[in-house]
Amino acid sequence: DIQMTQSPSTLSASVGDRVTITCRASQSISTWLAWYQQKPGKAPKLLIYDASSLESGVPSRFSGSGSGTEFTLTISSLQPDDFATYYCQQSRGTFGQGTKLEIK
Amino acid sequence: QVQLQESGPGLVKPSGTLSLTCTVSGGSISNYYWGWIRQPPGKGLEWIGFISYSGSTNYNPSLKSRVTISVTKSKNQFSLKLSSVTAADTAVYYCARDGAALDYWGQGTLVTVSS
Numbered sequence: 538d539i540q541m542t543q544s545p546s547t548l549s550a551s552v553g554d555r556v557t558i559t560c561r562a563s564q565s566i567s568t569w570l571a572w573y574q575q576k577p578g579k580a581p582k583l584l585i586y587d588a589s590s591l592e593s594g595v596p597s598r599f600s601g602s603g604s605g606t607e608f609t610l611t612i613s614s615l616q617p618d619d620f621a622t623y624y625c626q627q628s629r630g631t632f633g634q635g636t637k638l639e640i641k
Numbered sequence: 642q643v644q645l646q647e648s649g650p651g652l653v654k655p656s657g658t659l660s661l662t663c664t665v666s667g668g669s670i671s672n673y674y675w676g677w678i679r680q681p682p683g684k685g686l687e688w689i690g691f692i693s694y695s696g697s698t699n700y701n702p703s704l705k706s707r708v709t710i711s712v713t714k715s716k717n718q719f720s721l722k723l724s725s726v727t728a729a730d731t732a733v734y735y736c737a738r739d740g741a742a743l744d745y746w747g748q749g750t751l752v753t754v755s756s
Contacts, residue, residue, distance in 0.1 A: 538702050538703075571741075571742035571743065573686075573743070575686075580735055580737075580746035580747065580748060580749055581686065581735075581743070581746060582746075583742050583743060583744050586741040586742035586744075587741060587742075590741070592742075592744065624685065624686055626686075626688070626742070626743070628742065629674065629676070629688075629691055629699065629739060630688055631688055631701075632678075632685060632686040632687065632688055633685075634685050635685040635686070
């Protein structure tokens with residue numbers, strides 16, 4: 538099984554900050570990685586697929602990078618609507634444990 | 642606009658079988674993969690498995706012995722069966738379309754395992 542590990546588990550930041558979340562795979566997954574945003578009581582929302590492709594309608598302040606075993610999700614300037622939990626997922630496979638982005 | 646809706650019992654007895662159906666509207670079930678994901682209360686997302694439009698499947702190894710996912714093209718539906726359930730299977734269950742990634746999701750349905 539491929540394991541996905543996110544860090545940090547919790548991140549405190551302020552509006553306007555630039556934040557980065559890391560996701561590591563236990564073995565190479567090329568660029569077969571997606572990022573999701575989830576708010577309480579709601580289904581997850583796709584942000585990034587194929588490691589760096591922005592889903593239609595997602596603000597350009599979100600970006601993804603990486604390949605192989607290490608990936609990052611970056612939010613260039615945090616907006617109030619961005620405080621949520623973020624998950625990475627190996628395509629058609631395991632999710633990371635999640636990163637909760639909190640207001641500092 | 643593609644929409645997905647989960648349906649099925651909200652309460653299942655321990656050792657029983659959890660059965661859910663996902664109905665797809667606004668698009669054909671053909672030419673895509675379709676997945677099931679669950680989320681125990683207060684915890685993270687767990688991938689359960691997927692099925693292709695042609696019927697090939699792949700399951701989470703930790704659930705593989707208990708899971709069956711099937712598709713009914715004539716009804717534009719796909720289904721999940723999870724056998725021998727315990728309280729640990731209590732979760733919100735989501736169905737989703739798996740294109741380049743999980744791009745369309747159902748709203749989720751809470752299934753509680755309890756006697």
